Amino acid sequence: MDDDIDIALDAADEAALDRMRTVAYLLDEGFRVPGTDFRFGIDPLLGVLPGAGDVAAAGLSLYIVVEAANLGVSYSTIVRMLLNIGADAVAGAVPVVGPVFDAFIKANVRNVELVERHLEREAARRERDDAEAIRIEITE
Template sequence: MSVRPSAIPSGFAAANLPLGRDPASVRRRLVAMEQMLEGLFVIPGINRRVGLDFVLGLVPVAGDAIAAALGGWLVWEARNLGMSKLALMRMTGRVGFDALIGLVPFVGDAADLYYRSNTRNLKQILRHLDKHHPATVTVDR
């Protein structure tokens, strides 16, 4: 069982991310990327965590394309972990759906607040890692 970190640790930098190909390093990278895409800060008033995916979604077309590319990186890492083709198609579908709906003004911004394709994809990857690489399981207190 893993618990998502509630905030980015102080002193967070790309230098802190492991570059190894082992499952534990991949897990830490994916969690950090998902945190950056979906949970950098809280919007006051609605107490909803948002990240780079939401901010990029505010930039017409190019922002959604960049956010989709970053979401695609999560799928690429899942492919490198040996996830099934069906799982990869589901993950790609989530990223594609998020990108397509992001092209619709206002609707896409609302979808970034509530749909969270990257969080859904991370959960699927973590289930795979927990099953096939149990030594990578982490529990944050």
């Protein structure tokens, strides 16, 4: 995850983005396999518990979606995030290979990246709109 994205957010929005990054890190990248660069989180560990583990992991993943909605992320981005969680939950529910899938498919990290990209696009749009408004004022 890129903590250095150039987005003009107020303190509350920045705090929400930090919380989302923390949840994604814990679910998808909190541990490293010794001697490798491979990281995994508690999502595949929860997936070892039949049924309830995948439901719990999906519930935790929904926290990121709720925060994104509170930040005003677009409907299409929210739908993509929900599809990521759904695919992760369905594939993760497959006995034996599900937790392995969860370790490699990092839906939560992807979802935070979707939010960051959305916020970057919105910031760029606002800058263009502001520049256009200034240009119009100058020409009048």
